[in-house]
Amino acid sequence: MMDVARLAGVSHQTVSRVLNEHKNVSEQTRLKVQAAIAELGYRPDRAARALVTGTSKVIGVVTQNTALYGPAMMLTAFEEAALATGFAVNVSSVRNLDERSIADAVERHLDQRVAGLVVIAPVASAGPALAQLPEHVPLVTIDGDPERTSTLVTVDQVAGARAATEHLLAAGHETVWHISGPSDWFDAAGRVSGWESALRDAGKEIPPLLTGDWSAESGYRNGQLLARLPEATAIFTANDHIALGLLRALSEHGRRVPDDVSIVGFDDVPEAAFYTPPLTTVRPDFDAAARASLELLLAQIEERGADVAARRTIAPSLVARESVAPPGGRVRVPS
Amino acid sequence: MMDVARLAGVSHQTVSRVLNEHKNVSEQTRLKVQAAIAELGYRPDRAARALVTGTSKVIGVVTQNTALYGPAMMLTAFEEAALATGFAVNVSSVRNLDERSIADAVERHLDQRVAGLVVIAPVASAGPALAQLPEHVPLVTIDGDPERTSTLVTVDQVAGARAATEHLLAAGHETVWHISGPSDWFDAAGRVSGWESALRDAGKEIPPLLTGDWSAESGYRNGQLLARLPEATAIFTANDHIALGLLRALSEHGRRVPDDVSIVGFDDVPEAAFYTPPLTTVRPDFDAAARASLELLLAQIEERGADVAARRTIAPSLVARESVAPPGGRVRVPS
DNA sequence: GGACGAAATGTGAACGCAAACATGCGCGGT
DNA sequence: ACCGCGCATGTTTGCGTTCACATTTCGTCC
Known part of the structure; x- marks a missing residue:
């Protein structure tokens, strides 16, 4: 970063400001700095940033280590959505969705200073592990307990x-x-x-x-x-x-x-x-569910104060094919 | 870390030594430090560690954002294997396995200072993106080009x-x-x-x-x-x-x-x-392939000097069921 | 024309940790 | 008794960034 600053003829702080899109930077110096960045092929160090800000552009996902279609699709869809907003996705699969396993997975993520947490928790045993989360960690549960009060996205x-x-x-x-x-x-x-x-x-x-x-x-x-x-x-x-x-x-x-x-x-x-x-x-609609989850999570990440405890329900749709007919065997797809 | 050191009556460096299982620490002080760590519920900050060591306990995986069975199973199996060795897995899915997309995904991972990289690259277009990797980044390709000389794990x-x-x-x-x-x-x-x-x-x-x-x-x-x-x-x-x-x-x-x-x-x-x-x-055998990949990757991560350019081929097995019979229709499963 | 405020930029410190180097202590050999 | 060596521990430094604050620059109003 110092090298970039020197090449652009500014201080390292100005470089930082350009990187973070701060307001009070003149167009002129911004261009100079960006040119220097490009010339030197400089890439900011996420670790250093995480160290000082206490957070990172990584979202932790806890999911069951399974080949089941639903959770797998959900995960894939979420990854894609998150990537599109510049967040990386860190996956922690657990073999069983019991309290202990989930708590471990969550702790691993907190160690990594994730910006937020998504838990795909389709079973009841996952509840207690999430209840004792420290302070205000942004959290969205997918397919979790409909009775719980936390932020929840679920297919209807x-x-x-x-x-x-x-x-x-x-x-x-x-x-x-x-x-x-x-x-x-x-x-x-x-x-x-x-x-x-x-x-x-x-x-x-x-x-x-x-x-x-x-x-x-x-x-x-x-x-x-x-x-x-x-x-x-x-x-x-x-x-x-x-x-x-x-x-x-x-x-x-x-x-x-x-x-x-x-x-x-x-x-x-x-x-x-x-x-x-x-x-x-x-x-x-897995994509819609994933997008909704991400949206709710980002809302929590950004507004640190407000406790966004929304929930979102995604309506599924019926796809009619040939496996349904009136009783007695008339082969006809009912309207 | 300072708090722990104070409570244990040692210097922060000794705490660091205990954490990293250094040799020259007496059993006695090690126990004291561990007790202090437990009491304070202290958890080391991975970001700080990554900053100073230049690496992290995270493995980056690049894969196609797809619901295809093979890659999905491979990913799941790898996640599980990696988690078991204390590594976190950061997934970067790409929509298409073209050179540009893969290069981007790889750069995202390098930004995060991953310890190593796994690329599930079943198509030819992935090759060039990997060819221009900086220096000696530990890398394992799964299902990649059999002709390439890099470390490769593939189902036979x-x-x-x-x-x-x-x-x-x-x-x-x-x-x-x-x-x-x-x-x-x-x-x-x-x-x-x-x-x-x-x-x-x-x-x-x-x-x-x-x-x-x-x-x-x-x-x-x-x-x-x-x-x-x-x-x-x-x-x-x-x-x-x-x-x-x-x-x-x-x-x-x-x-x-x-x-x-x-x-x-x-x-x-x-x-x-x-x-x-x-x-x-x-x-x-997806599990075997995943384990082999992880093994080869860890070998590269640990022995920074040696260029481990091994390859591993996993033999599949035939599962005989009822969809095969001799021609002409005798319904019989051949031996 | 001078003073004032806002915009632009610079300076120092701190984040939490590990590496390099420095210190102190005890032990064995001659 | 002395030197030297190995072990256990402490001290200092710096990783690359952002934050809080200090400073400069510039335009504007009376």
């Missing part, structure tokens, strides 16, 4: 599940069965409750709840059961992979989709359109 | 493709067709060349190459063509998602798998076992 699971269920009812089915995700996931719980309330509002019977773990294997396992129930003509699965396993089980038992059974999934993984048959599913 | 695409092709030939098929990935990906090129050489070695005819883009949609598109060729009884696809699209296309044309057509995929995505039929595929 309930609305998505309602849409899926109502879509099946609209096709003429008596009721809709559901294979859920793991019960400790908020996402799973929200989808269950949307499914239940849609059925209740329509005055339909609520069939027993089947529980999966997001995997195709769990869809297959539950499918073995459902395939033998002739009254199960409409099934809403908590995600597309469960639906895939279910499709496989139904096919093995000779039950045709959508002729005998209609299915709606959740996530709209890119492959869903190529399942046999193409899967009607609910598409969450 | 050729061996995997050979195994897939030979598996189909062993089932009795006349020859094997291939739907490849995008031609600018090394992964895709390796799989093509493994496929070709296996056919050549077996003295079989090499059918025209079909090209996809990793997506199920591209498998479907190519499948429309293949479904009308009765002689295409065995198909090796560059990944499982292409295979899924292909399955869909074949099914629409009434060609049964494996009775009429046998298929082998690549990646072993968790859902592959639940395709209709369950897909025989090649499983790369």
Whole structure:
């Protein structure tokens, strides 16, 4: 920095001012300094800046170390959004979302003096770890506990599940069965409750709840059961992979989709359109969720005083494909 | 740090020595210092350390901002491995793997004074950006150009493709067709060349190459063509998602798998076992690749002098399922 | 034309740490 | 008894930046 200052014929402080876009710098010297910076290929040292300012242009993300589609997409989308605003993203994956692991991951990030923290915390056990965060660390939780009061961004699971269920009812089915995700996931719980309330509002019977773990294997396992129930003509699965396993089980038992059974999934993984048959599913807008998270986080980072405790809910949309038909087998996509 | 020193009755430098596990510290004072650290809840400031040492415990990863299974798994696996050794991982996703984007991402990382760099660079255009790296930045390329001389970790695409092709030939098929990935990906090129050489070695005819883009949609598109060729009884696809699209296309044309057509995929995505039929595929060991990368990177970070320009190839394994049978339709999984 | 204020720039210090160098202490060898 | 050497610890310095404050420059108003 001194070298730049010398070359530009100014003091190091003026260089600093140019770098930080301070106001009281004359156009003329600004150009001189920028020229010197370019000529010397100078790059400011982030570590030094972090040392003196106590913060950095890095956002810490805590997420579960998983190959699950939803969290993975969320992470990718967030990275992209953050990069676009000049923030780097530091990822700390944890194997389990238990209190201890999350607390450790958070501490690692605080050590690094991150400017803010994003926690993708879809399970209840994550709550306590976040409760005891020091002072006013900017924090946004994604897919966290809907009951908590902190800043939260979440896909509207309930609305998505309602849409899926109502879509099946609209096709003429008596009721809709559901294979859920793991019960400790908020996402799973929200989808269950949307499914239940849609059925209740329509005055339909609520069939027993089947529980999966997001995997195709769990869809297959539950499918073995459902395939033998002739009254199960409409099934809403908590995600597309469960639906895939279910499709496989139904096919093995000779039950045709959508002729005998209609299915709606959740996530709209890119492959869903190529399942046999193409899967009607609910598409969450991961990009919108990521952008909302970043926006709320930046608001907290910038206004240090105001406690921005907003929350944002992202509405998903239903993507109709061929896996839904009226009961009895008329092969037709209902409107 | 001063507070800790005062409480322990030593100088700040002794505290520093304890922190860095220097040798010449007596057991007695070490305990005193550690007690003081614990009591005050002191945490060293990484920024200050980075400032004075010129490096940090952060590894920068450059990867394509994509939802593709392979790179995503690789990233996840690497994060986990790095975290286990006390390194944080800073991810810089780029939208396109062109020279400019990669160079930018690399510069962002160098600004942050990362200890080392991992570039997941499956396409040729990434090469030039890495060629002009400053001095001796520890660098490992994953899935990069096999021809380059830098430190490289890669899944053995050729061996995997050979195994897939030979598996189909062993089932009795006349020859094997291939739907490849995008031609600018090394992964895709390796799989093509493994496929070709296996056919050549077996003295079989090499059918025209079909090209996809990793997506199920591209498998479907190519499948429309293949479904009308009765002689295409065995198909090796560059990944499982292409295979899924292909399955869909074949099914629409009434060609049964494996009775009429046998298929082998690549990646072993968790859902592959639940395709209709369950897909025989090649499983790369992402964890092993990630561990190898980290190992090579740490070697470079520690031995600043020695130019460790090793390369590591990870052998994939074939997972036999029901999508392969002898031609003519005997439904049987060949050994 | 001089004084005044705002804009532009410079000066010194401090951020928290590790490296280099300096000190003190005890021990063994001749 | 003396020297010298190794070990444990203390002191000083500087990493590259920003902040708080000091200083200069310039335009403006009466």
